[in-house]
Amino acid sequence: MPRPVAEQVVVIVGASTGIGRATAMAFAAKGARVVCASRGTLALETLAQQIRRDGGDALPVPTDVADAAAVRSLALAAQQHYGRIDTWVNTAAVGVWGRIEDITDEEFDRVMRVNFLGHVHGVHAALPALRRAGGTLIGISSAEGVRAVPLQAPYAASKFAVRAFYDSLRMELAQDGVPVTVTTILPASMDTPFFEHARSKLGTMVKPPPPVYRPEVVAASIVYASTHPRREIPVGGSAVVFLIGQRLCPALFDALLSVRHLGVRGQRTDRPDDGLDNVDRPMDGTGRVRGRHPGWVLRHSAFTRLVGRRRRPGELLTAAVRDLHRRRSPGETLTAAIRDLRQRRDLRRRPRRRPGELLTGAILSLRRRSRPSTPSSVLPSVLPSVQPSVQPSVQPSVQPSVQPSVQPSPQPSVQPSPQPSVQPSAQPSPEPIAGVR
Numbered sequence: 083m084p085r086p087v088a089e090q091v092v093v094i095v096g097a098s099t100g101i102g103r104a105t106a107m108a109f110a111a112k113g114a115r116v117v118c119a120s121r122g123t124l125a126l127e128t129l130a131q132q133i134r135r136d137g138g139d140a141l142p143v144p145t146d147v148a149d150a151a152a153v154r155s156l157a158l159a160a161q162q163h164y165g166r167i168d169t170w171v172n173t174a175a176v177g178v179w180g181r182i183e184d185i186t187d188e189e190f191d192r193v194m195r196v197n198f199l200g201h202v203h204g205v206h207a208a209l210p211a212l213r214r215a216g217g218t219l220i221g222i223s224s225a226e227g228v229r230a231v232p233l234q235a236p237y238a239a240s241k242f243a244v245r246a247f248y249d250s251l252r253m254e255l256a257q258d259g260v261p262v263t264v265t266t267i268l269p270a271s272m273d274t275p276f277f278e279h280a281r282s283k284l285g286t287m288v289k290p291p292p293p294v295y296r297p298e299v300v301a302a303s304i305v306y307a308s309t310h311p312r313r314e315i316p317v318g319g320s321a322v323v324f325l326i327g328q329r330l331c332p333a334l335f336d337a338l339l340s341v342r343h344l345g346v347r348g349q350r351t352d353r354p355d356d357g358l359d360n361v362d363r364p365m366d367g368t369g370r371v372r373g374r375h376p377g378w379v380l381r382h383s384a385f386t387r388l389v390g391r392r393r394r395p396g397e398l399l400t401a402a403v404r405d406l407h408r409r410r411s412p413g414e415t416l417t418a419a420i421r422d423l424r425q426r427r428d429l430r431r432r433p434r435r436r437p438g439e440l441l442t443g444a445i446l447s448l449r450r451r452s453r454p455s456t457p458s459s460v461l462p463s464v465l466p467s468v469q470p471s472v473q474p475s476v477q478p479s480v481q482p483s484v485q486p487s488v489q490p491s492p493q494p495s496v497q498p499s500p501q502p503s504v505q506p507s508a509q510p511s512p513e514p515i516a517g518v519r
């Protein structure tokens with residue numbers, strides 16, 4: 083069970099603006115200690131100051147997610163400062179808008195490096211700490227990780243990759259029985275500075291296609307996921323339209339988005355592009371949560387609260403599989419079942435005597451019977467003569483068969499002293515026989 087939010091240490095990668103910033107503030111408002119990371123130092127500093135002013139606890143750590151070593155240092159800094167990590171949120175991303183022929187190889191490379199490899203670096207850095215004490219990984223993909231749209235090929239490809247990455251991770255962790263949960267968030271359009279930060283090759287500034295929501299709606303779902311692990315949470319009603327539409331009729335979606343008005347005009351503004359973006363380096367500034375979307379912005383998503391956060395039936399099965407693996411691997415379960423069966427069978431079966439054992443038993447019995455009752459004082463001298471002849475060749479397999487047949491008759495006459503000297507050689511025999519079987 084995840085800790086209550088107020089007791090958590092949360093790392094948010096991509097915290098300087100937009101959804102990440104709103105998430106850091108939402109966690110801090112509920113009492114979590116937050117580690118805020120991104121490249122823009124001033125924006126991070128103002129965020130930490132604002133959180134502290136409001137009575138919270140925040141640690142700003144400037145980090146570029148494209149640099150794996152820097153992300154590992156971030157994880158170390160979080161653990162050194164707060165002692166552990168409970169929830170790790172990967173939200174950093176950049177965008178390049180344009181037709182595929184107009185976007186360079188370097189731009190594709192950069193978007194994948196930040197939007198996809200950034201998540202890989204985050205998971206690699208966080209997992210050792212999360213594996214130790216349990217915790218939650220939350221990755222922000224997008225409704226575009228389910229359904230691609232025109233003019234955002236690198237971004238959509240990175241979001242598909244992120245979604246697949248977390249699917250693989252979720253299964254691997256369940257196989258290990260590790261108490262680490264993985265939630266993928268699929269937001270629809272949010273009013274954040276993302277569209278001002280994006281690189282546009284369209285000649286105009288870009289905008290989110292409607293309907294557009296406030297970034298706090300996503301932040302609330304991320305905080306929710308930190309204590310209520312879910313496989314995926316679509317945020318915003320349009321995200322579910324993407325999910326269902328893509329599953330039922332992807333070709334119809336292709337056709338609709340091929341219409342210029344819907345597929346292109348919905349994403350560009352009338353304002354000329356300002357030539358500024360955060361693809362290679364952070365934007366200057368103190369950081370903001372909200373963007374400047376001129377149209378209608380929805381404050382809530384009833385759909386997300388009522389439907390999007392619901393646990394799917396299959397999720398219960400994944401949890402059951404993880405619990406099963408935590409107790410015993412399937413291999414161990416099988417081996418244990420076979421061992422159980424064998425033990426029960428062994429208990430039912432009496433040890434079977436080999437023909438040679440019967441013969442040896444008979445000889446021993448005859449020899450003992452033919453011997454006159456011996457006073458206890460003489461026995462030490464008698465026994466050595468019996469034992470060497472029997473023991474070396476017979477000991478492992480003969481003894482159990484010897485015991486029942488030999489003991490009843492000679493022992494009453496021999497009792498006081500032979501018992502201690504005969505017993506030790508007879509006792510260990512049942513085990514070798516069980517082993518032979």
Ligand SMILES: NC(=O)c1ccc[n+]([C@@H]2O[C@H](COP(=O)([O-])OP(=O)(O)OC[C@H]3O[C@@H](n4cnc5c(N)ncnc54)[C@H](OP(=O)(O)O)[C@@H]3O)[C@@H](O)[C@H]2O)c1
Nearest residue numbers: 096098099100101120121122146147174175272274276364
């Ligand atoms: N806005 C939407 O409509 C929408 C919809 C669906 C999904 N999303 C997803 O939501 C997440 C947050 O987006 P947003 O809308 O809040 O955008 P945003 O305001 O532009 O925030 C992006 C954050 O990522 C950080 N970042 C970018 N490159 C980085 C790098 N190399 N290393 C470290 N941090 C880096 C930025 O900080 P620095 O530049 O200071 O480093 C910033 O804090 C993204 O994953 C995005 O894909 C957004």
